[in-house]
Amino acid sequence: MAARALVRYAPPMFTGLVQAVGTVRSARKAGTGRVLWVEAEFNDLQRGESISHDGVCLTVEAVEGRAFQVTTGEETRRRTTLADCARGFRVHLERALLPTDRIGGHLVTGHVDGIGKIVRVDHRPGFVEVEVEVPEGLGVYVAEKGCVTIDGVSLTVNRAAGDRLVVGIIPHTASVTKFGGILVGTAVNIEVDLVARYVRQMLSPWLGASPPAETNLLQVLQANGFLKESR
Numbered sequence: 001m002a003a004r005a006l007v008r009y010a011p012p013m014f015t016g017l018v019q020a021v022g023t024v025r026s027a028r029k030a031g032t033g034r035v036l037w038v039e040a041e042f043n044d045l046q047r048g049e050s051i052s053h054d055g056v057c058l059t060v061e062a063v064e065g066r067a068f069q070v071t072t073g074e075e076t077r078r079r080t081t082l083a084d085c086a087r088g089f090r091v092h093l094e095r096a097l098l099p100t101d102r103i104g105g106h107l108v109t110g111h112v113d114g115i116g117k118i119v120r121v122d123h124r125p126g127f128v129e130v131e132v133e134v135p136e137g138l139g140v141y142v143a144e145k146g147c148v149t150i151d152g153v154s155l156t157v158n159r160a161a162g163d164r165l166v167v168g169i170i171p172h173t174a175s176v177t178k179f180g181g182i183l184v185g186t187a188v189n190i191e192v193d194l195v196a197r198y199v200r201q202m203l204s205p206w207l208g209a210s211p212p213a214e215t216n217l218l219q220v221l222q223a224n225g226f227l228k229e230s231r
Contacts, residue, residue: 012050012057012096016105016147016154018177022053024089025067033072036085040066040093050096050110055152055189056080057096057110080112081151081187090178092152105154106147107194113138116150116190119164121182128169129158130182134190139163141192141200149191153177 022040029035038053045051045063051070052058058070077083085091097103114135122129132150134142142148142160148167149155155167174180 012110014052014057014094014108014110014152015097015101015103016094016108016149016152018092018094018153020093021176021178022091022093024085024087024091027086027089030071032074033077034082034085035069035071036082037064037067037069038091038093040068042066042068042093042095052094052096052108052110052152053091054081055092055108055110055112055149055191056082076112079114080189081115082189092177094152106149108149108152108154108191109194110152110191112189112191113141114190116188118182118184118186118188121184126171128174128179128182129166130169130179131164131166132188132190134163134165136163138190138192139165141196143193143196146196147193149189151178151188153179 020040020042022038025037025039027034027036036053043066045060045068047060047063049060050057051060051068053070056072056076058072058076060068060070062069072080072082082091116132116134116138118130119133120129120131122131139160139162142157142165144157144160146157146160147154148157148165150167153173155169155173157165158168159166169179169182
């Protein structure tokens with residue numbers, strides 16, 4: 001019996017918990033994008049389902065054993081590290097959430113906001129501290145003790161200032177992801193927190209298109225009547 005393609009009724013969501021590290025078996029140009037065949041330890045993939053590849057949501061177009069085909073488009077080429085991936089490139093993989101799944105990380109869309117860069121890797125007892133430089137304009141969406149997705153992995157922000165954020169990689173995360181051997185200078189896909197993105201958009205009429213980094217959000221809310229002093 002031929003495999004049925006999945007019919008999608010809602011946008012796929014992820015949780016930022018890597019299920020496998022796949023390997024690109026082949027990659028060829030297709031217009032402004034690329035067609036990739038990826039090998040991974042999945043046994044029941046179906047055409048039409050969504051998989052996060054280093055944080056990039058892509059649709060399974062064909063399946064052969066434990067390999068599957070996806071196509072990247074212009075937006076993926078422009079905003080993510082998958083633009084020039086070639087044979088042998090390793091990717092974090094996560095299949096889309098089911099309604100009954102636990103959300104072990106945080107809600108992730110698979111829509112990458114931009115490419116960041118690892119600027120510091122500090123090996124400490126029990127964990128690795130990693131500092132990341134995010135693209136201009138994304139720092140406003142990052143908050144200390146909030147969440148950020150780096151190459152598809154949900155991580156807690158330990159510290160954040162301007163265009164820099166610091167996360168900790170625990171031994172388990174290092175063992176099941178590529179982060180166990182992460183190096184300074186590595187380019188990584190960044191997706192900011194979904195809630196922060198919507199809050200910022202809703203406040204844009206009062207904040208302006210490009211608010212300065214030192215903008216005090218509480219003062220803006222108070223000045224525009226959203227907050228009132230209690231008596």
